[in-house]
Amino acid sequence: MRTRLTEVLGIEHPVILGGMGSGSTTPELVAAVAEAGGLGINGVSRYPAERVAGVAAGIRALTDRPYGLNLLLFMSDDAAVDAVLAEQPAVFSTAWPWPDQDLKPIFERAHAAGATVVHQVAGVEEARRAAEAGADVIVAQGTEGGGHVALISTLVLTPMTVRAVSPLPVIAAGGIADGAGLAAALMLGAEGVLLGTRFLATVESPWPEAWKQAILASDGHDTMLSEIPDIARATVWPGAFDRSWRNRLIEEWAGRENELRQRRTEIGRRMAEAKERGETDYGELNFGQVAGLIGEILPAGEVVRQMVAQAEELLGKATG
Numbered sequence: 001m002r003t004r005l006t007e008v009l010g011i012e013h014p015v016i017l018g019g020m021g022s023g024s025t026t027p028e029l030v031a032a033v034a035e036a037g038g039l040g041i042n043g044v045s046r047y048p049a050e051r052v053a054g055v056a057a058g059i060r061a062l063t064d065r066p067y068g069l070n071l072l073l074f075m076s077d078d079a080a081v082d083a084v085l086a087e088q089p090a091v092f093s094t095a096w097p098w099p100d101q102d103l104k105p106i107f108e109r110a111h112a113a114g115a116t117v118v119h120q121v122a123g124v125e126e127a128r129r130a131a132e133a134g135a136d137v138i139v140a141q142g143t144e145g146g147g148h149v150a151l152i153s154t155l156v157l158t159p160m161t162v163r164a165v166s167p168l169p170v171i172a173a174g175g176i177a178d179g180a181g182l183a184a185a186l187m188l189g190a191e192g193v194l195l196g197t198r199f200l201a202t203v204e205s206p207w208p209e210a211w212k213q214a215i216l217a218s219d220g221h222d223t224m225l226s227e228i229p230d231i232a233r234a235t236v237w238p239g240a241f242d243r244s245w246r247n248r249l250i251e252e253w254a255g256r257e258n259e260l261r262q263r264r265t266e267i268g269r270r271m272a273e274a275k276e277r278g279e280t281d282y283g284e285l286n287f288g289q290v291a292g293l294i295g296e297i298l299p300a301g302e303v304v305r306q307m308v309a310q311a312e313e314l315l316g317k318a319t320g
């Protein structure tokens with residue numbers, strides 16, 4: 001399936017694996033998406049340089065297709081940017097800068113290293129700012145999405161972003177898991193889609209099995225925006241809420257954030273232990289509302305192939 005995005009990125013299909021951090025993306029998952037003709041992005045925020053190099057080498061050992069590396073800018077210094085660009089990824093993927101962070105020199109360095117800059121935003125002003133700073137592609141991320149998001153929906157943000165940054169290609173993200181979502185995004189003026197949650201429920205996903213099963217079990221109504229995981233980790237995220245499964249961790253601390261601030265060391269430790277053990281009740285299960293549309297664990301390549309085939313059929317019907 002060709003769009004302006006597939007041309008710009010040199011890929012076959014306009015389907016992208018979001019660069020999810022905290023170990024939620026791996027070379028295996030990235031390569032599976034790349035081999036199916038999409039673009040895989042590996043999240044590497046807060047990874048030391050050797051680990052970034054290891055991730056890049058791991059991807060290159062599995063595929064010779066283009067791939068991306070993602071940095072959350074508010075937690076990344078110059079050395080982190082250098083470590084990523086030293087690997088010469090085809091795509092330098094970024095999100096969530098501080099308001100006073102100067103994006104232009106960062107994007108210029110990426111261009112000098114030969115990378116295409118794909119910057120994710122959760123609002124139109126951010127999109128304009130990134131376009132003016134020289135981003136090549138803008139990801140419009142709606143509030144439905146898993147992980148850190150803001151408050152406007154994909155259905156509204158995507159066409160607004162397309163208008164604001166035209167002629168730059170825009171990718172829609174948040175709430176997309178199937179061919180209908182891909183077709184809808186193209187109708188909204190996007191040139192492709194970026195998915196997080198759908199790829200967490202795949203064979204190659206590094207999530208613990210019980211966490212993947214929680215996505216399948218979710219009816220899509222049971223995620224919640226909060227700051228609870230960020231408070232427990234003592235992380236100030238510029239402008240975002242954290243969308244995660246409303247499990248015991250969230251139920252226990254919602255409305256008691258003041259006490260959580262006092263006990264964050266203890267609760268942060270319990271969260272980390274839950275992740276290590278693959279327990280669902282106290283882990284930070286970042287997934288989005290689109291879990292309500294996900295019914296089986298599939299190989300990641302199959303997700304890409306099914307989405308594209310279904311979207312082509314739907315678009316054919318719409319125009320034929």
Ligand SMILES: Cc1cc2nc3c(=O)[nH]c(=O)nc-3n(C[C@H](O)[C@H](O)[C@H](O)COP(=O)(O)O)c2cc1C
Binds near residue numbers: 071174194196287
């Ligand atoms: C577990 C998880 C971790 C994420 N980490 C990052 C990250 O480090 N950097 C980033 O740009 N986006 C991150 N995201 C957001 C995704 O890139 C994407 O915007 C989002 O998942 C799209 O919504 P969906 O989950 O409905 O597909 C994360 C999402 C999830 C679910």
